[in-house]
Amino acid sequence: MLTGPNMDKPILSVEHLSMKFGGLVAIGDLSFQAKRGEITALIGPNGAGKTTVFNCITGFYKPSEGMIRMSGRDGQEFLLERMPDFRITAHAKVARTFQNIRLFSGMTLLENLLVAQHNKLMHASGFTVLGLLGIGGYRKASAESIDLAKHWLEKIDLIHRADDPAGDLPYGAQRRLEIARAMCTAPELLCLDEPAAGLNPKESLHLNQLLNDIKENTGTSILLIEHDMSVVMKISDHVVVLEYGRKISDGNPDLVKHDPRVIAAYLGVDDEEVVDVLTAVGDDQVIEELDAEPDPAHGPSASSSMMAGPISDTIAHADEDNGEIVKVSPGASKALEYDELQALNARKAKAAAKPAAGKARAKPAGAPKGGRK
Numbered sequence: 001m002l003t004g005p006n007m008d009k010p011i012l013s014v015e016h017l018s019m020k021f022g023g024l025v026a027i028g029d030l031s032f033q034a035k036r037g038e039i040t041a042l043i044g045p046n047g048a049g050k051t052t053v054f055n056c057i058t059g060f061y062k063p064s065e066g067m068i069r070m071s072g073r074d075g076q077e078f079l080l081e082r083m084p085d086f087r088i089t090a091h092a093k094v095a096r097t098f099q100n101i102r103l104f105s106g107m108t109l110l111e112n113l114l115v116a117q118h119n120k121l122m123h124a125s126g127f128t129v130l131g132l133l134g135i136g137g138y139r140k141a142s143a144e145s146i147d148l149a150k151h152w153l154e155k156i157d158l159i160h161r162a163d164d165p166a167g168d169l170p171y172g173a174q175r176r177l178e179i180a181r182a183m184c185t186a187p188e189l190l191c192l193d194e195p196a197a198g199l200n201p202k203e204s205l206h207l208n209q210l211l212n213d214i215k216e217n218t219g220t221s222i223l224l225i226e227h228d229m230s231v232v233m234k235i236s237d238h239v240v241v242l243e244y245g246r247k248i249s250d251g252n253p254d255l256v257k258h259d260p261r262v263i264a265a266y267l268g269v270d271d272e273e274v275v276d277v278l279t280a281v282g283d284d285q286v287i288e289e290l291d292a293e294p295d296p297a298h299g300p301s302a303s304s305s306m307m308a309g310p311i312s313d314t315i316a317h318a319d320e321d322n323g324e325i326v327k328v329s330p331g332a333s334k335a336l337e338y339d340e341l342q343a344l345n346a347r348k349a350k351a352a353a354k355p356a357a358g359k360a361r362a363k364p365a366g367a368p369k370g371g372r373k
């Protein structure tokens with residue numbers, strides 16, 4: 001078991017985080033914690049702000065407001081929102097994978113995993129040519145790097161393809177390789193953006209096993225964005241749900257699964273009930289049209305890859321055109337509608353309890369019952 005002064009503290013505390021793009025509030029006043037050694041899932045409908053949270057944690061975006069505190073195992077504290085992305089990887093030991101796979105397609109699997117360990121190797125060389133030629137610790141570090149790369153290739157069942165170009169791998173295998181590459185940086189926090197996207201059920205099962213293995217055997221904590229609920233509910237210790245950049249639920253998988261606000265956000269609220277509520281609360285409450293132009297002041301920095309180098313020669317996938325940005329029309333939050341329904345129901349119940357109180361505004365339409373379909 002790993003030990004250290006910060007073992008009891010949450011590995012990550014996100015406090016009052018906001019990220020605005022022009023007029024669009026992609027994340028609004030978000031606070032949550034991820035415990036060390038656990039798998040914390042960040043879920044929510046498309047455009048909820050999940051990838052934006054990752055981009056803030058990994059230094060890809062600078063948040064408009066808020067704090068992201070990471071506690072290192074050895075007692076060091078990092079305020080990630082103040083650090084450039086390459087330091088977040090190297091010092092705070094945060095690694096990530098991307099919603100759209102980013103591997104070096106022309107390099108072999110082994111090379112991809114060695115490049116990930118570049119920082120460690122350069123330090124071992126003392127940044128000198130003699131160092132690179134094998135004087136000092138470089139040779140040992142280099143052998144260790146190869147061992148680590150082999151270890152992860154075995155873990156992901158791809159050791160037999162070590163010398164093949166990464167671009168030749170099937171999609172599911174590329175996803176696993178991306179995780180292996182992140183693990184080769186020996187991260188304390190591994191952030192995975194939709195690792196199960198595009199996987200078949202068998203691959204998805206393998207992914208669950210891999211993530212559980214990482215959790216049990218490496219001490220790395222995992223922050224997971226995932227759409228596939230079978231993955232989320234099976235392997236997460238803790239789930240945080242976002243909708244339109246706001247947190248609508250936070251707890252263990254069972255609690256979140258049965259939270260009516262989450263059900264409303266995913267399945268929608270009954271249309272008739274919505275009309276009822278909107279009439280009752282007034283149209284002003286409906287979220288106004290927002291300008292969603294990219295904001296260069298907060299855009300990605302020049303070096304935004306996991307390894308802090310420009311991304312070239314990476315593998316393209318079908319949805320690459322849109323990048324990882326999902327366009328959502330700024331609509332009304334279903335969780336908010338659910339809350340409004342509850343408030344309306346409470347008011348109606350109160351009015352019914354006081355029959356002669358003279359409330360003339362109640363609508364004759366059938367009273368909403370559960371707030372969901």
Ligand SMILES: Nc1ncnc2c1ncn2[C@@H]1O[C@H](COP(=O)(O)OP(=O)(O)O)[C@@H](O)[C@H]1O
Binds near residue numbers: 024049052294326328
């Ligand atoms: N660089 C950007 N410029 C403008 N809008 C952005 C940018 N990145 C994300 N967004 C917007 O922020 C919202 C949240 O997006 P995202 O974090 O990708 O959602 P998710 O990952 O939950 O699907 C979306 O409305 C998206 O269009």
Ligand SMILES: [Mg+2]
Binds near residue numbers: 052099324
């Ligand atoms: Mg996303």
